[in-house]
Amino acid sequence: MNEHTVKAFDEDITRLRGLIAEMGGLSELSIHEALDALIRGDEELAAGVIKRDKKIDALEAEVDKLAIRIIALRAPMADDLREVIAALKIAGVVERIGDYSKNIAKRVSDIEDRKKFEPLTLLAAMGEVASEMVHDVLTAYAARDPVLAKEVIATDEKVDAFYNSIFRNVVSYMVENPATISSAAQLLFIARNIERIGDHATNVAEMVHFAATGFYPPDEDS
Amino acid sequence: MDQTGPHTWPSYLLCAATLIVMGIAGVDAWVIAASGLVWIGSIWILTLRPPPPQVAPQQDPFRTDKMSELIEFSGTPILLVDHGRISVANRAARKLLGKHIVGQDMRVAFRHPEAIRLLDKQNGGFTQIVGLVRRRDVWRMNRKVLSDNLSVVELLNQTAEVDIARAHTDFVANASHELRTPLASIIGYVETLQESDTKVAEATKHKFLSTILAEANRLQSLVSDLMSLSRIEAEKHEQPRERVDLKPLIETASRDAAGLERVPRLTFNLAAGLTVLGDQRQLEQLVRNLVDNALKYGGPDGAVNVSLSRTDNDEALISVADQGEGIPAEHIPHLTRRFYRTDPGRSRASGGTGLGLAIVKHIVERHRGRLDIASQQGQGTVVSARIPLVDGKAS
Structure with missing residues (x-):
């Protein structure tokens, strides 16, 4: 990006991007830890994830404030405006990703007898793909890289496929082991949360693409 | 004399001219002489004063361009953070974190919460970060504060060391597992033979004994393999x-x-x-x-x-x-x-x-x-x- 005549504007934008990156880092760690906590049944770790969400929320508020201030005081144009708008929207989405991680963490204590629960391993694999997406999309944002953003969008299919197979798997597991239905139902919600994380990562990727190029990537599956 | 700063001859000229004008105006000779003395004396004192020491252009010990030349070709990723922004990143750092990081907020390059905590600290320090760039990689991040707003961040890849440490524990775990498996069957068969003193048929007993022998042999070859391995390693x-x-x-x-x-x-x-x-x-x-x-x-x-x-x-x-x-x-x-x-x-x-x-x-x-x-x-x-x-x- 070119330097602006008003140096303060540069500083504001840099700070905005920094805040988003910080939010992203926090929510990335939250996904990891939420999944770890889920697999190992570590409730302490889960509590840490739930606590971290507050910080993400606070950062989102800060991003909002700063973005509005930039628009009000500096009246940005063209790619600067896109940058600020994208930042505003991305902050909202990243906050949602943090929320989903928190939801996963909240369900950790509801799952019993996790040693014998086969669908859990599938969930771990799915979570891995989704958190990889979040990681990549944040890198794409930092580098303003539309190509990487497109790759992230393409990965979402994998998460959706995982979701479908986990759904079938869990449902048949419920049929076979009626005693575990309440735990298995929780797994379905968790799978749904991970699937949403993937979708939101896709959203961010679209916004990164928008901020970098000025148009949204063409919808390929429609 | 150039070093005395402003040229002195115009002052003397001015002094002389003034005195002459005073003489023409008919001022008392004594007054003219006295004021001339004071005037010339003061100019003389001024020129005698040693020139103010040459102030070298403020040499900042941490000039960033000098610094970047110094660190550019280091194999370890090194970055210079100025007012929370990355002002210099050497080649290794750009390769690791991407070219875009120069000029960006440091949080754009390191968004891991541990890293941000270290970067926000008043005084430097170090921390170990898992998954800084890619998942599961392990980096040690050193930060040294140079002046109020300037700090150096150095990244050391410790993934290999952590892997080696893990390989060691894996080896011990594997070795004890491998040693325990034959032992378990030996103990099991021996216990069976001991307890059911007469009920075991002669043929079954024979089978048990040969299994015990086979397992004991396996244990022996395992131990001798382990020993030769450690001997070879010792004289590597x-x-x-x-x-x-x-x-x-x-x-x-x-x-x-x-x-x-x-x-x-x-x-x-x-x-x-x-x-x-x-x-x-x-x-x-x-x-x-x-x-x-x-x-x-x-x-x-x-x-x-x-x-x-x-x-x-x-x-x-x-x-x-x-x-x-x-x-x-x-x-x-x-x-x-x-x-x-x-x-x-x-x-x-x-x-x-x-x-x-x-x-x-x-x-x-x-x-x-x-x-x-x-x-x-x-x-x-x-x-x-x-x-x-x-x-x-x-x-």
């Missing part, structure tokens, strides 16, 4: 000095490994007169392990060809080829790892310890040689070891 750095003629050694060692029953499956193709500097017993062990592996995994009646030849690089090439089903390519890089098995069930049934190739690899390395494993699925596996010849340079 001293090159063996004995002159060993390979042909007779390979012949006897192969026959030893095959035993009477399997000897007919061996075919030899050995060149004579190749001498290497080596350790007789270790080389025998190397051949024994390779031949035993080939016979074990090369199908029940497959022929095994043992060959010895001289390469163009003055090395002795010992290779053992079987006609078994081959090894899938993804396993080949791991074969020399301790306790690595391509198919746990089968190799345990055939009495392997999982250490054979690890020992071979260490022996070859001690002899300054190279081990190659080539395998074609369905056609067999060729394991070859190259060891430098003793007369390599002389001939």
Whole structure:
């Protein structure tokens, strides 16, 4: 990006991007830890994830404030405006990703007898793909890289496929082991949360693409 | 005098002119003389004063351009953070984190919460971060504060060290697992024999005893393998000095490994007169392990060809080829790892310890040689070891 005549504007934008990156880092760690906590049944770790969400929320508020201030005081144009708008929207989405991680963490204590629960391993694999997406999309944002953003969008299919197979798997597991239905139902919600994380990562990727190029990537599956 | 700053002659000129004007105006001569004295005196004092010391242009000890030249070619990623923004990143850092980070907020480059906590601290320090760039990589981040807003961040990759530490614990875990399995069956059978004193039929008893014997033998070979492995590792750095003629050694060692029953499956193709500097017993062990592996995994009646030849690089090439089903390519890089098995069930049934190739690899390395494993699925596996010849340079 070119330097602006008003140096303060540069500083504001840099700070905005920094805040988003910080939010992203926090929510990335939250996904990891939420999944770890889920697999190992570590409730302490889960509590840490739930606590971290507050910080993400606070950062989102800060991003909002700063973005509005930039628009009000500096009246940005063209790619600067896109940058600020994208930042505003991305902050909202990243906050949602943090929320989903928190939801996963909240369900950790509801799952019993996790040693014998086969669908859990599938969930771990799915979570891995989704958190990889979040990681990549944040890198794409930092580098303003539309190509990487497109790759992230393409990965979402994998998460959706995982979701479908986990759904079938869990449902048949419920049929076979009626005693575990309440735990298995929780797994379905968790799978749904991970699937949403993937979708939101896709959203961010679209916004990164928008901020970098000025148009949204063409919808390929429609 | 240039160094005295402003030229002094105009002052004297001005002084003289004023005095003359005063004289023409008819001012008293004494007054003219006095004021002239004061005037000239003061100019004189002014010019005498030593020139103010030359103030060098403010030399900032941390000039960023100088700094960037200094760190540019370092292999470790180093960054300079100025007012929370990355002002300089050396080549390694740009390669690691991407070209875009220069000029960005430091949080754009390091968004890991641990890293941000370190960067926000008043005074520097260090922290270990898992997953800084890619998942599961381990970096140590050092930060040194240079002045109020300027700090240097250095990143050290510790992924390999952590892997080694993990490999050690894995080894201990594997070794104890492997040792415990035969022990468990020995104890189990012995207990059964002890408790049910008369009820066990003579045939069953016999079967139990032979299982115990087999397991005890396995335990023994495991312990001796572990011991030879640690012995070879211990003398890894001293090159063996004995002159060993390979042909007779390979012949006897192969026959030893095959035993009477399997000897007919061996075919030899050995060149004579190749001498290497080596350790007789270790080389025998190397051949024994390779031949035993080939016979074990090369199908029940497959022929095994043992060959010895001289390469163009003055090395002795010992290779053992079987006609078994081959090894899938993804396993080949791991074969020399301790306790690595391509198919746990089968190799345990055939009495392997999982250490054979690890020992071979260490022996070859001690002899300054190279081990190659080539395998074609369905056609067999060729394991070859190259060891430098003793007369390599002389001939």
